[in-house]
Amino acid sequence: MQSDATGHQRFRLAALIDDRPEEGIFRVNRALFRDAALFDLEMRYVFEGGWVFVGMATQAENPHDFFTANIGRVPVIVSRDGEGQLHCFINACPHKGVRLVQRQCGQARRHVCPYHSWTFDSAGANRGIKWEKRGCYGQGFAGEDHNLARVARFGEYRSFLFASLNADVPSLDDHLGEARKLIDLVVDKSPEGVELVPGRVRFTYAANWKMQLENCSDQYHFTSTHPSYIRILSERALEETSQVVTASLSNADFWKEDADGVTGGTYSFEHGHVLNWGLMGVSAALPEYERADALAEELGVARRNWIFNMRNLTLFPNLQIAENASSQLRMIRPIAPDLTEMQTWCIAPRGESARARALRIRQYEDFFNPTGMATPDDTVCYEEAQTGMAQQANGWLQGHARGLAASVEGGNDFSDALDMKPARSVLADAQLCDESLFRTYYRAWAQRMAAVLS
Amino acid sequence: MSGQAAEFAELLAREALLLDRGAFQEWLELYTPDCLFWMPAWRDDGTQTDDPDRELSLIYYRGRRNLEDRIRRVQSGLSVASSVMPRVSHMIGNVLVEEADAARARIASVFNVHVHDVRTGRAHVFFGRYEHEFVRIEGRWMIAGKIIRLMNDTIPTLLDIYSI
Numbered sequence: 320m321q322s323d324a325t326g327h328q329r330f331r332l333a334a335l336i337d338d339r340p341e342e343g344i345f346r347v348n349r350a351l352f353r354d355a356a357l358f359d360l361e362m363r364y365v366f367e368g369g370w371v372f373v374g375m376a377t378q379a380e381n382p383h384d385f386f387t388a389n390i391g392r393v394p395v396i397v398s399r400d401g402e403g404q405l406h407c408f409i410n411a412c413p414h415k416g417v418r419l420v421q422r423q424c425g426q427a428r429r430h431v432c433p434y435h436s437w438t439f440d441s442a443g444a445n446r447g448i449k450w451e452k453r454g455c456y457g458q459g460f461a462g463e464d465h466n467l468a469r470v471a472r473f474g475e476y477r478s479f480l481f482a483s484l485n486a487d488v489p490s491l492d493d494h495l496g497e498a499r500k501l502i503d504l505v506v507d508k509s510p511e512g513v514e515l516v517p518g519r520v521r522f523t524y525a526a527n528w529k530m531q532l533e534n535c536s537d538q539y540h541f542t543s544t545h546p547s548y549i550r551i552l553s554e555r556a557l558e559e560t561s562q563v564v565t566a567s568l569s570n571a572d573f574w575k576e577d578a579d580g581v582t583g584g585t586y587s588f589e590h591g592h593v594l595n596w597g598l599m600g601v602s603a604a605l606p607e608y609e610r611a612d613a614l615a616e617e618l619g620v621a622r623r624n625w626i627f628n629m630r631n632l633t634l635f636p637n638l639q640i641a642e643n644a645s646s647q648l649r650m651i652r653p654i655a656p657d658l659t660e661m662q663t664w665c666i667a668p669r670g671e672s673a674r675a676r677a678l679r680i681r682q683y684e685d686f687f688n689p690t691g692m693a694t695p696d697d698t699v700c701y702e703e704a705q706t707g708m709a710q711q712a713n714g715w716l717q718g719h720a721r722g723l724a725a726s727v728e729g730g731n732d733f734s735d736a737l738d739m740k741p742a743r744s745v746l747a748d749a750q751l752c753d754e755s756l757f758r759t760y761y762r763a764w765a766q767r768m769a770a771v772l773s
Numbered sequence: 774m775s776g777q778a779a780e781f782a783e784l785l786a787r788e789a790l791l792l793d794r795g796a797f798q799e800w801l802e803l804y805t806p807d808c809l810f811w812m813p814a815w816r817d818d819g820t821q822t823d824d825p826d827r828e829l830s831l832i833y834y835r836g837r838r839n840l841e842d843r844i845r846r847v848q849s850g851l852s853v854a855s856s857v858m859p860r861v862s863h864m865i866g867n868v869l870v871e872e873a874d875a876a877r878a879r880i881a882s883v884f885n886v887h888v889h890d891v892r893t894g895r896a897h898v899f900f901g902r903y904e905h906e907f908v909r910i911e912g913r914w915m916i917a918g919k920i921i922r923l924m925n926d927t928i929p930t931l932l933d934i935y936s937i
Contacts, residue, residue, distance in 0.1 A: 423818050518814035518822040518829030522928040525893065547852035551842050562836030660927075665829050677826035681833070690812065690831040692846050695854035695931030702893065702930065703853070 330357060332772040336761050337715065343723050345758050348714040352527040352705065358656040365636050365767045366391030368485045370494045370590075372638035372650060373397055376405060376478040377514045378424060383441045386424040389652055390484055395470060396420050397480060400442035401428070405475065407482045408443045408467035419467070423519075443467035477506045478513065479638075489590075498592040500739040501632050504625055505640055507618055508607060509668030515648065516665035516680060522689035523660050524698040526705035528653035531661065532760055534697055535631045535639045535649070536585070536595045539721065539752035541574045544700055548686070548693045564681040567604045568644050573597025573629060578749040583629065585722070585756040586734060586741035591635025591763025593756045594741075596733075597643075601627050606675035606682075607668070621736035635763050640666065644686035644693070645679050657705050663687065719761075722753030775870070781880045782868040784914055785905065789863035789884075792935050797844045801837060805908060809918035810834045812937060815926050831923065832934070843934050854931050857892040861936050865903070878914070880905040884921075888936045897929050899937055 335357075337346035350357060373388045374397055385398040387410055394410035396419070412419050412432040419430050419439065429446065430439045438447035445465040448454070472483040474491035479502060481491055488494065495502070506513050524531075534540065542549065556569045572578035574597065583597035601611050607626055614623040629643045639649040648666040653659055665683045667676060686693045708716075725745045734741055745753040765772060774782065791800040804810070812832040813821040822828035834840060847855040864885040871879040882903045889896045906918035921937050 425817075516829050517816045517827070519816075520814055520829065520831065520928075521926065522930065524930050525895075544853070547846040547849045547855070550849060550851065551846060555842075560836075560838065562838045563842070673826065680826065680829055684830060684833055688831055689928045689930065690932045692843065692852075695933070696852055698930050699854040699892070 329771055329773045330360075330768075332765055335772075336765060338758065338762070340723075345719050345723060345755065346715045346717070347719050347757070347761055349708040349711055349716060350714055351761075352529060352708050353656055353711070355656050358527075358653070360768060360771050361764075362391045362653065364770060365764060366653070367393060368483075369488050369636075369767050370472070370481045370483045370491065371636060372634060373407060373480050373482045374650075375513075375515055375648075376475055376480055377512075379405065381426065383428050384424070384426050385420065385430075385441065387420055387422065388650075390470065390482055391653075393484060394418055395482065396430075396467070398441045398443070400440070404442070405473075405480065406441075406443050407470045407473040407480070409470065411468070412437050413445075413463075413465055413468065414448075437465075439467050443469065477502055479634075494590050495592070495634065496589045497740050498588045498594070498632070498634060500737050501594055501630065502634075502640075504622065504630065504737075505632075505642070505646075505666065507622070508610070508614070508626055509670050510617070511669035513666055514669050516667050516676075518665070520663045520688055520690075521660065522663075522698070523654070523658060524701050525657055526659065526698075526701035527656055528651050528659045529760070530701035530704055531639075531649075531651050531659060532633065532636070533718075533757055534701065535633055535641060536593050536756055536760075537752075537754070538574070538583070538595055538597070538747075539754065540697070540700070542576065544696045545693050547696070551692065564685065565604045565678070566644065567599070567602070567682055568629075570602050570604055571597060571599040571629060573599070573749060575749055580748060581746055582749045584731075584733070584747040584751075585745045585753040586730065586739075587726075587743040587756050587759035588741055590766075591760055592633060593635075593759045594630060594632050595753065595756065596631070597629035599628050606671060606679040609672055609675050610668075625733075625737060633760075635760060636767075641687070645683035647683065647687045661689075719754050719757045722747070722751060722755035725751060725753065726755040774868070777873060777878075778868050778870050781870060781878060781905075781907065781914075782865075782882075784907065785865045785868060785880070785882055785903070788916070789865055793862055795858065795935070797848070797935075801840055801844060803916050804837045804840060804919075805910070805915050805917045806837050807835065808837050808840075808916055809906075809920070810840055810934075811919070812921040812923055821922065831926070831932070832921075840934065847933060847935070855933070859891060859936060860889045862887045876909050877917075878907045880907065884937070886936050890930075895929070898925075899932060900924055901937075 335348045378386045379399040382401050388395050396408045396410045398406050414437050417434045436449045440446050470482045471486035552566045552569050555563045573582040586594045632640045637651045641647045646666050648664045650662040685691045722745045730741045730744050814829045814831050816822050825833045865882050867883045869881045871881050886899045901924040902922040904920040907914045908917040
C-alpha cells in the first residue's frame, strides 16, 4: 500500500485478489475482510461510486409517500411527488447539512428542516428559506442551488429502485443486464407484481459485509451450518400435525448429498450479479402452488418451473433476493470492516390468498429471522471468520476454488429456458457446491475499486 | 401490590428463573399444548405488526410443539449459535393484572433481559413488555399466551427464546 499524488492510498490488486484463470487459481486475501483503509475506499468506490439498491417503489406507493435509506455512508430520501414521480435526494438540508428526515417512512407534502426551518416539497424543491429577505445574504447566495441535492442517477426496474452517487456509470438496464430476467421471475409470480410484507427486521453482525455477500451464494455451507434446522425439518416432515409449518425445502434434493444427477448450479453476470439455484419441483409445500397452473399459462411451463426452483440472487453489491425456505429481500449495509447491518423483508406476490400468505410468513420466520432457527448459525459463522481471519501472515483463503474446473462461458439449457445469457455458468450435482461464482463478486469489486488499485 | 398481582408476579418470576437457569423442560411445562408464543416485528418507527397471518413477526408460534423444537435445536449440539450458551438474567417488573377471574387472567409486565454472550465477551440487553395470558387447569395456572413486545429490535447477531 502507498499513497499517490491524489492522496489516495493505493493497494496492489494482485496482493488482494489472485486471479489466474489459465492456471486454475482464484484466491482472495483476508485483508479484504479486515483492512480499515480498504474499507473506507470500498465505501467511497464500491457503494458511493456505482449503482446500489435503495428500496422498492411499493414502499412509497402514493403521492407524497417517502422512505429513507442509505447509499454507503450517505443518507437518502426516496420520495414520490404529487404527480406520482419518484425522486431520490440526499437526506441533508443544504443549509447546515442536517439530516432532514429522521423517520423510516411516512407521507409529507413538505419536509421542514428541524434546525432552521428550511422547507422542501416532495419533489425536493426548496419552498422556503426562513426570513430570506431580511437575511442580508451576499450576492452570490441567489446563484446557489437551494433545493435538495439529487443523487446523480436514479432508476427503477419493475419496482426495484437503484441509485448512484456517481454519474459516470452504465445505464441501469446495462448494469442489471441479463440478471433482469431473474428479477422478472420474482415479479411475475402475480399479475399484480410484488410487495414487501409489513414488518422490517433489522440486525447487525460483527463481521465484514462480504461474508453476507458470499453466504447467500454458498451452497457448500448448508448441510454443515444448519444441521440443527435440517433435523427439525425431517422430524416435522414425519408428523401429522397442523401445529408445525410445512417446510418447502423438505422435498427438494439439491442440498442432499446422495441426490443423483444435475440438481442445480450457478450463473454469473456482468457487473457482479450472481445466482445459485437448485431444482425444487412444483410442490404444494410452496405458497406459489395455488397459481401453478395459472403461471404455466401466463409464462409458459419453463418459466413457471423456474419460479418453483430455489434461487438465491445477488445484485451487486447490496441486494439479495433469497427464494428457498420462503422469500426474502435483504439489503446489506456495511458500517465498519467488522460490522454490518442487515435490513430484511419478506417479499411476496401481490394478491396471493390469505392461506398462501400465512404459509409464506410462517416459513420465513423460522428460517430467515435473526430470531429463527437458521440465520443465527450463519451470522455466528461470519463472526468466527472475522475472528479467525486475524491471522494475516499467509493471507490467502482457500474458499473460492470449488467449481473452477466446471465453470464454462455462457449458459446452458436451464438458462436458455429463460432466454437468459449469463456470462458464465456451472451445472452442478448436489456435492459440487460451486464457489467459482464468487469470482464475479471480486472482479466487479476490483472494477469499482480500479481508481485506487494498482 | 394486590394479593392477586403478587401471585402472578411470582409466576412470572418463576418462568424467568427457569430461563435464567436453562431449565428448559420445566419452562416448557408452564405452557399449554395450544399456547400462543408471539413476538411481533415493527411495521415502522412507532407501530408493531398486529396481524401475524398478514404481517411479519419476529417469532410466531401456535402450539407448544414449536417451542419444543426451539429447545431441541438449542440443545442439539448441532447449532453453532447455541454451542457456547449466552448467560442471561431476566428482570421483570410493573406487574399489573389487566383482567382476571377464577379461570383466566391477562397480566401486563415489563422485562429487561441482560445477555452476556460468552462466545464473544459482549453483553447487551433486550427490553420491552410482556402480555401473558394464564389459564387455570386442574388447579394450576398455565401460560396460554405470551406476547413479547421487543422495543430494541436492532438485533445484535441473534436472539433466541431464552433471551426474551
